[in-house]
Amino acid sequence: MRLSAAASDFMCLQQRATLLFLSPFGGALLAALVLLPVLHVRAQKTAIDEVNVYVGTGKGAIGYGGTMPFVTPPFGMTDWTPQTRQNKISVTSYEYSDPAISGFMGTHQPAIWMGDYGYVALMPELDELKTSPEARKLPFTHADEIAHPDYYSVSMQAGKSRRIRTEMTATDHCAYLRFTFPANESSLVMVEAARPGVPGFAHVDAAANEITGYNPDRMDAHLGPLKLSHFKGYFVVQFRKAFQGSGTYGMEPAQAGSAIGAYAKFKTAEGEIVEARVGTSFISIEQARENLKLEIPDWDFKAVQLKLRQTWNEKLERVSIEGATEDQRKIIYSGLYHALLYPRLFSEHGHYYSAFDDTVHAGESYTAYSIWDTFRAEHSLLTLIAPERIDGMIQALLQDYKEGGWMPKWPNPSYTNIMIGTHADSLVAEAVQKHFHGFDYQLAWDAVYKDAMTPPDGDTTRRWADREPHTPYEARAGLTYLKTLGYIPTDKTAEAASSTLEDSYDDWCVAQLAKALGKNKEYEYFLHRSLNYQNLFNKATGFMQGKRSDGSWANPDEGWTEGTTWVYTWAVMHDIPGLIDLMGGRDNYNARLDEHFAGNHNVHSNEPSHHYGYLYDYSGQPWKTQAKVREIAAAEYANLPGGIDGDDDCGQMSAWYIFTAFGFYPVNPASGDYMIGSPLFRRMSLRLTNGKTFSVSTENNSAKNVYIQSVTLNGKPLTTPVLRFDDIEAGASLKMVMGPAPSRWAADWKPVSISDASKR
Template structure:
C-alpha cells in the first residue's frame, strides 16, 4: 500500500512546494492527483444514512469538508431539526445543498445556509424547488459529492460539491437552452434573517440567527448569527428576494422570516460556480474565510484535491492486510466519521462564544458530545490527531471561563444534554497520556468545581432530560451525592446513572489533582470514587437507585437499565468483581448479560462491557464477544451502523477494537486487549518515530482467539497495554488460534 500511494504523495509535494495558500495548480496535475487511489477512496459516506428506526440509526450524512471542519456541506433531502438530519438515504428528492453545523441527530443545527440550482421559472419554496434524483446518479466521497437531478422534460441539472473548513464550493451544469437560476435560502418560516444581493460583486450575503437548541441551557446568545457570503463566477441577468413562494423581483435587500434570494444567469449559461463561506463572527469574516480557503483563483478540482489530500494524510497512515473489501470500507469510513468532531469554531485566531455572546481571540472547538465520546472517541483522537488535543483542551477551558463550567454537550453553547461532567475524564486522560500544552492549574480548578459545587437550584430542580429553563446542569444532584453518598432518586432525575458517573468522574478528578501536586485532594476524590458501592444491591447483585432516606427505588437510568449500568464501574473493575463475589460469579453475570441479550451496542454505556472479561481471567470471552459485536453491528451499506455514531464514538469503538485494544477506563491511559480483526495493521501514528505494526498471522473468523501476545518481543503477562505502548510505535504480535485459551497459557 505504501508504494502504491507514493506517486500521489510525491505529486502533492511537487505541486505545493513554495506555493501560497490560494495558488492554483496546473489542471493536468490536479486531475492526475484526484485519480490516484488512496484509502480515502475506500470510504463509503452512505454508511449510517438510513435504518429501520427514524432516529435510532447511524445518523450520518454524506458530507464533504476537511477533517474537524466548522461547516459541513451535504445534499439536503429533508428539513432538518432536533432528531432529524438533512439527508436520508430513503428520500428521493433533493431540496438544496446545505452548509450545516448539526453535529448529531439528537442535536439542533445553527447558522445554516442552503443553495439550490434550478431552471425555468424561479421556485423559491423548499418543496417547489426540489428535484428528483436516483442513487445511481450520486457519487459520494469525503472530498467531493456529485449528483445529476431530473429537471423534467428530459432535462437534468448536475451538481458537484466540495468544501474546506468554512467554505463550500458548488459547480452546476445546466441543460442547454434552459433559463438557469439559483436560490439561496437564509432562513425558514418564523426565523427572521437577512439576504442582500450585490450584482456588481456577483455576491449574495446575509445571516441566519436560528439556533435550534436555544431553549436548552441558560445561554441564550441574543447576538448569535450564522453569516454567509456566496460569490459567483457568473454575472446575474436578473435577481430578487422571496418569502416562501412570493417573489420580490428586483429587490436587493430583505430582512424577514423565510428570507431567500435568487439570481438568474444570462441566456446560454451552462456552467456556474459558487463559493459559499460561513462565519459565526460577521459577513466580513465570512468573506475573509472565503478568500483564505478558496478565493477566486482556485479551481474546483484544486479544492477537491487539497481536501482529498487532507483526508489522505490521516487515512493513509493505516495499511491493512487480511481484510475483505467490506471490512476495509467499514474501517476507513469509521476513521472518516471519527475525524469530524469536535468541530472547529474559531476563524483564523478569533471565535464567537455563545456563552457570553462575544468575540474572543484564540482557538475554539464545539460539538462536544462528551457523554458519548469520553469512552473511546477521545482515545482515538489522542492516537490519530494528537496535534489537536491541546487546542481542544484549551477550548474547553475557555468555555469554563466564559460560561462558568466545563462543557457537557456544547452546541455551540451548553445544552445540558445527558448527565455527568465527562470533560473531567478527557482532561485526566490526556494528562495521563502526557499532553501538557494547556493550563493544568486552570484545568484542575475547573474539574474541582465540577466535583464540589452543586449547580444552581440543585435542591429545587429534578434536572430531567432536556428540561427547559435550567441553569448549567453540571453534576445535578451533587448536593445529595455529597451528603448521602448517592444521588437521591426522589429528588433528582436519572439518579442511579448519575451516582455511578460521579464516582468515575471523581476518580478522574483525582488524576488531575495528582498532576498538579494536590495530593490531599487526590486522596479525597479517590476515596469518594468508591461511592458506586452505595448503589449496589447485594440481594440482587445489581446496581439500583436509592431515595434520600436510603430506601431502594426503581428506574433512575440514563438510556439503559440495571444490566447495563451494573457494569458501569470503569475505574474500579476489581472492586466491582469483589462486590459480585469474585471472578467466577462476575463472569457468570457477564455470561447472562450477553446470553440473555442485554448488551445493547447501539448505545454507548454498553461499549466497554465485552472487555470486562479481561479483568476476571477469561480474556478469551472478550475476544469472542468483541468479534460478535463487530460482525453484528457494522456493515458496508447505508444501514451499516446499528446505532447513532454520536460524533465518532460508534466508529471509534470499531477502529480501536480492530486494533485489538479498547480503553475501558479512558482516564487511566490504559487499554484492555481484545482480538485484532486483521492479519496485519501498519499504523504510522503522528509524532511516533516508528510505525505501530500489529501482527496476527492466521487471523480469521475462526482463528479469533489469542493464545499469547508479545510487545516488541516481550511476552505480555496480562491483557493490558499502556498508551505509550501504542503511541510510540513498535510491534504487537498476536498468536491466533481457533480454540479458547486462557491468557498466558503455555505454548503447544
C-alpha cells in the first residue's frame, strides 16, 4: 500500500516528521518512519481510501476524463485543487503530467470544456513576492503528494535544498490550508484575486490578519444572454499567525491590466506551520466571513478534515462490493466520488445569489448541471445514492425558471446555451415518476410546458450554432419549424436532426408530467408529438436522417450533434419498440445493431452512445447486451490517471460504470425502469436512506461467466430484463445465476411501442 492511502489517519505523526520532509532525503526517511502505522491503518481502510482522485486527471491509453483531484464535500460549492496550470475553457487547473505547482485554487470549473468563475488561489513562496504563474511555480513529484477527497498535501521544491509543504481540507464553502515553511526571514503567502484583464479587488487588514477580495470573472459569460452586473466571487482569507508584512499588487492605476491580489509575509522557524482559513461566497465578503464562522469556527485542521472524511464515508459506504479486485473497487469508489460532486451547491446557509436575475434570494440552490450528459444516468444514480438532494436540485431548476424565464440546460452558473434539447424536462419527469414531492408540481408543469411550446426569441432568424456567443436563451432551437413540419429542418437550424430526436424524448417526458397531474388532453398531445422521431427515419437506408424544409432528405452527415447517423439512429430512448418496428422487426434491428458495434460506431467516450449496449434487451437477444456491457466496462475504464475514455462530464461517465457494475442501466431514465445487463461482481449492495438495503448477488460470476442463466427477484423468477425503481426502493434482493454460454433468459419479452400502447 502506498503511503498516501492512509496519510490522513496519522496526521500527528506527519507533524512530528515535518523536519524530515524538509530535508532532501525526507520522503524516504518519513516512509521508513511510518511503515508500522501504515500497516495498521490498512487493516482499518474505509471507503474513502478506495477513491483514486487522480482517475481522469491525465491522458493515457484509455482516455482523458478532464477531472481534477478535488478536496471538497459531496456537492460542495467550492472545490479545492492544486493548480499546475492556469485553467480556462478547455483547460483544467490540474494535469497529471505537469511537473510544477503554481497555486492552490478554489475553483468552480465543473468540466474541461466549461469555464471557471469566482475563483481564488493561494501560493506559499520564499524570499520575494512572485505573482505570475510561471514565476511562482515550484517543482514536485507525485511521490511528494497525498491526495484524497478529504485531504491533499504536497511537498514542493523551493530552491536551495528547501521545501514548502501545503495541506488542504475543506467544507461546503470554505477551505483550511496549512503551509509548512523552512527557516526564513521572508516566507510569504500570495492570494491571487483576479487574473490579468479582470477587474478584481484585494484588501489587507493586517490588524485582523485578514485578506479579502473578489473577482467578477465568468469565463462562459459570452455564451449566454445575461449580463450580471452584481456577479462576484468573494473571498476572505484569515491567518492564524500575525503578519510581519503585507500588501496588495495590481491595484494601482499604473498596474492596470496586471493580475490583482495581496500577500502576507512571515518570519518562520524551521518546520513552522502557517495556517489559513478561506471562506468563499457569491453573496458578499461579509457572507464569506459568516461561512467561515459557521463552518470552520476553530483553528483545528484535524477536526475539519475528520468531519469531511466522515461525510464522504457516509455517502460512499452506501455502496458495498464483494468479489472485486482492488483496481475494480477503486474504479467504483472513484466513480462514486465523481458522481457525488455535481450538481454543486450554490446557496449559502439559507440564501443564494441568483445568476438568473442578479439578486440574492432566500432558499436553497444548485448549479453545474451538465444536463445533456447527466440526464442519462448521473441524475438517476443520485435518486438512489443521494435522494435527500433531489427535491432541492429540482426546485433550484424551477427557481431558475422563475428568475430567468427558462429552466437552464447548462447553468455555469447562468445560461450558457451549450448543447441541445431541454433535458431538464427529463429531470423533472424522473423526479415525479420516482415520487419526489419536495418541489412545486404546478411550477414544474409551467416550466416544462414553456420548454415544449414556446420557441426561443429569434427562432427563425438564427442558426443556433454550437457555442454561438451572445444569443438569447436557446431552449428548443427550431421549435417553430417542429410545430408545423414535425421535424426541425437542417437548412434552417444547426444540429437540427439531433434536436428533432432529442426533442421527441423531451416531449415524452412532458407527457409523463401531464399524466401525473391529470392533464389528459396535454398527455395525449405530447405523447403523440414524441413520435416525431419517426419523421426522420429513412426506410430506404434504414437510418435516421435529417430533412430540409422542403421535405427532401439532407446529406446523411448533416444536422448532428457530436455524432453521426450511426450514433443517432439509436437515440430513441423512450420508444425502442417503435424503432424496432420502423426497422422492419427484430431480425433487421439486431442485424443493424450488430453492424453498429462491429463497425466501431459505438463511441462510448461521448454520452449519446451510453445506452446502446443495453438495446439488445428489447429485441430478444439479451445475451448480447450481457456480453457487450462487460466488454465496454473492461475497455473504457481503469484505475489510472488516463482511466476514463472521454470527459467525465460531471459524473455521467462514472455513473455508467456504477450502474453497469450493479447489472442494470436506465435506458429511459424518466421511466423509472432499469434494463438488466451483466453484474460485474459477486455481490453489490446499496444501503438506502429509508433504512432498507437493495442487493444484487450472483452465482458462478467470473470474467468468462458473463451470461445470465436465471434471475429471481425476492425469490420469485424474473422473466423480463427490467428492474423497477420501486423494486429497488423496497429493498429488493436480485439474484442471478451466471454461465459461460448464452441462455434464453428473457429472450421472449416483447415490450410495447408507444403507438401500440395508444391504441389500447
